[in-house]
Amino acid sequence: MLDRDGPIPVYKQIAEVIRERITSGDIPPGEAMPSETELESEYGVARTTARRVARELREQGLVYTIQGEGTFVGKPETPRAPRKTPLYQQIANEIAERIRKGEFRPNRAIPSEKTLMEQYGVAKVTIRNSVAFLRDQGWVFTVRHRGTYVAQPEAWPDKAK
Numbered sequence: 001m002l003d004r005d006g007p008i009p010v011y012k013q014i015a016e017v018i019r020e021r022i023t024s025g026d027i028p029p030g031e032a033m034p035s036e037t038e039l040e041s042e043y044g045v046a047r048t049t050a051r052r053v054a055r056e057l058r059e060q061g062l063v064y065t066i067q068g069e070g071t072f073v074g075k076p077e078t079p080r081a082p083r084k085t086p087l088y089q090q091i092a093n094e095i096a097e098r099i100r101k102g103e104f105r106p107n108r109a110i111p112s113e114k115t116l117m118e119q120y121g122v123a124k125v126t127i128r129n130s131v132a133f134l135r136d137q138g139w140v141f142t143v144r145h146r147g148t149y150v151a152q153p154e155a156w157p158d159k160a161k
Contacts, residue, residue, distance in 0.1 A: 002043060011052035014043055015060075018053065022062055022073050029074035030081045033063055037121040088129035091120050095130065096139050099150050109147040110140060 002013050018034070021027045034042065039050035054071045057063040064078075065071040072080055085093070095110065104110050111119065116127045131148055134140045138155040142148045 009052075010043075010045060011049050011056060014039065014045070014049075014053045015056040018057060019060065019062060022057075027073050028081075029078045031073050032070040032081075033057065033073060035070060035087070036123075040121065086129075087122065088126050089133055091116070091122070091126065092130040092133040092137075092139075095134060096137070099139055099156075104150045106150045106152050109149050112147070 002010055004010060018027070022033075027033055033054070036047055036050040036054070039045060039053055040047060043049075054063065054065060057071070058065060061075075063071050063073055064076045069086070072078070095104070095116075098104050099110075110116075110131075113124055113127050113131075116130070117124055120127070131140065131142070135142060135148070137157050138151055139157070140148050141151050141155075
């Protein structure tokens with residue numbers, strides 16, 4: 001239980017909980033520590049607080065961060081555990097499913113970066129990677145200074161039609 005009114009900052013309290021999980025082996029070397037989004041949700045904190053947790057653990061030498069991939073237990077040379085589908089790809093797959101179901105129609109814009117960031121609780125770079133993934137697969141196309149639109153069904157990946 002966090003003491004939000006006490007003298008110890010909340011981020012330090014959360015970092016201590018994560019540190020205990022690391023030292024007990026609950027989060028082994030090479031595993032990802034909880035993401036900023038997971039920390040926000042689990043502890044009811046702001047993104048800046050979640051970032052400070054990771055920074056605190058990095059300063060203690062318990063974790064390292066790889067931009068766009070996450071924060072992992074151990075030193076940078078520690079082999080990482082096999083990762084599930086990357087978050088940006090999970091989001092892209094969800095958006096593709098919404099397109100397939102007709103929620104987003106051809107030649108209509110998908111939600112803005114800001115809307116998707118809020119909806120999925122992720123950083124702008126994650127949404128940009130998701131949209132790039134969708135574009136590479138043929139689900140969407142981008143019109144500069146206008147937005148990203150759903151492609152015609154004939155452009156979608158074969159398994160989607």
